[in-house]
Amino acid sequence: MRTIVITGGTDGMGAALTRHFIEAGDRVVVIGRSQAKFDALTDGSAEFVGADLSLVADSRQVVDHLTARRERIDALVLAASFIRQRRHTTTEGREASWVLFFVSKYLLTTGLAGLLRAADRPVIVNTAVPGARADAIDFADLELTRGFTFRRANAQQRRANELLGITATRDIPGLSYVTWGPGRLVRTSFAGEPGLAMKTAAAVLGPLLGQRADDAVRPVVELIDNPVPGRSARRGAKEVPLVVGPDDERDAAQLST
Numbered sequence: 001m002r003t004i005v006i007t008g009g010t011d012g013m014g015a016a017l018t019r020h021f022i023e024a025g026d027r028v029v030v031i032g033r034s035q036a037k038f039d040a041l042t043d044g045s046a047e048f049v050g051a052d053l054s055l056v057a058d059s060r061q062v063v064d065h066l067t068a069r070r071e072r073i074d075a076l077v078l079a080a081s082f083i084r085q086r087r088h089t090t091t092e093g094r095e096a097s098w099v100l101f102f103v104s105k106y107l108l109t110t111g112l113a114g115l116l117r118a119a120d121r122p123v124i125v126n127t128a129v130p131g132a133r134a135d136a137i138d139f140a141d142l143e144l145t146r147g148f149t150f151r152r153a154n155a156q157q158r159r160a161n162e163l164l165g166i167t168a169t170r171d172i173p174g175l176s177y178v179t180w181g182p183g184r185l186v187r188t189s190f191a192g193e194p195g196l197a198m199k200t201a202a203a204v205l206g207p208l209l210g211q212r213a214d215d216a217v218r219p220v221v222e223l224i225d226n227p228v229p230g231r232s233a234r235r236g237a238k239e240v241p242l243v244v245g246p247d248d249e250r251d252a253a254q255l256s257t
């Protein structure tokens with residue numbers, strides 16, 4: 001029986017994956033904030049770990065919790081999302097989007113490396129949409145204290161997550177690390193404060209052009225059922241080239257630092 005850990009597994013595409021893998025008979029561990037959403041989703045056969053992944057301390061607790069209770073993780077799906085148009089400082093004094101969309105993923109990926117190494121065919125699917133520019137990271141101001149916009153914060157975390165694959169595949173031999181985004185809009189909860197333009201686009205375009213979450217995640221199921229070792233990037237079911245910058249190794253190392 002495989003163990004599948006899904007952050008943001010209480011809603012949207014994460015919830016679709018939770019339902020799928022429970023039905024497939026896997027051991028599913030869901031990480032999110034809402035126990036009520038989890039209870040509505042499952043029949044008690046999965047485990048819920050409550051955590052606010054915009055807090056560094058919570059990500060560390062998740063790592064400790066899983067390390068103490070699990071022998072192996074076969075698949076880690078990183079799908080927690082809370083959209084913010086404005087810069088927000090957490091109670092830890094850190095920028096919330098940067099921590100939720102990158103630092104927590106870094107802490108889970110590196111902290112759970114031992115459990116992933118114990119799997120025969122380990123896989124990480126990181127739902128940070130691939131394809132951000134190689135120079136999207138402001139190393140001098142990672143928490144964007146100056147000039148925060150959703151677009152900049154989004155591009156920066158997406159690039160950082162593509163580079164995280166370098167660190168992860170080096171630390172976990174045989175790992176399949178995929179940065180994945182849906183092929184088109186998916187009708188999900190769009191948790192957070194997406195702003196009027198994004199809300200309107202989702203409300204108007206979603207019913208016309210949007211995919212159901214259950215359909216959108218089919219390629220993710222395939223990536224987990226048949227993992228291919230190494231780093232790769234996908235939109236929907238389609239493989240897309242990794243963005244290669246002049247200093248990728250150095251940039252990945254700098255992110256770790």
Ligand SMILES: NC(=O)c1ccc[n+]([C@@H]2O[C@H](COP(=O)([O-])OP(=O)(O)OC[C@H]3O[C@@H](n4cnc5c(N)ncnc54)[C@H](OP(=O)(O)O)[C@@H]3O)[C@@H](O)[C@H]2O)c1
Binds near residue numbers: 007031034186190
């Ligand atoms: N929907 C799309 O069209 C689309 C397009 C491109 C990329 N994506 C990407 O796909 C992924 C999934 O998106 P989605 O639209 O399916 O998500 P969603 O429906 O908005 O659900 C977000 C999930 O994240 C959890 N979450 C939010 N804040 C959290 C926090 N601080 N700590 C822990 N968990 C938190 C929520 O659970 P709780 O309420 O329990 O905390 C929920 O389960 C994201 O990475 C997103 O960027 C989506």
